[in-house]
Amino acid sequence: MIILLMAVVSPTVSAHRVIVDYGIKSIYIEAYYGGGEPLRDGDVKIYIPDGRLYVEGKTDDEGKFSFDPGFEKEFDVVVESTGHRGEVTINMTAAAGGRSDKGGEMPLYLRVFAGFGYLLGILGLSLWYKSFKKARE
Structure with missing residues (x-):
């Protein structure tokens, strides 16, 4: 009797129901x-x-x-x-x-990376020049 009463009174539940709202x-x-x-x-x-x-x-x-x-x-x-x-x-x-x-205009993070790239390029050129000068001696 209790099981029958619960089946009748309980709300319908569906595991396959999907609600999409936008x-x-x-x-x-x-x-x-x-x-x-x-x-x-x-x-x-x-x-x-x-x-x-x-x-x-x-x-x-x-x-x-x-x-x-x-x-x-x-x-x-x-x-x-x-x-x-x-x-x-x-x-x-x-x-x-x-x-x-x-x-x-480039985003800020790209400008920062570009700045580091320029600095590394200048450092590379200066080290190359220094080694070139040392090799000539």
């Missing part, structure tokens, strides 16, 4: 200077690929700005503040996050 409410942009300081009150302009202005606004105190993507799949983002300018293309259909910088 939502795309907005795209957020984070703008910051090369040293990591957020770009406050920067002018943000979002363009769609045909060149029309889609959204414009300002970044907040943390350098962030968000907008509703609607049905568009690609955006050109321009952020400007006191002579500084950054551009990025957001492609929502691209595989690796859809991010492609137009600024052409």
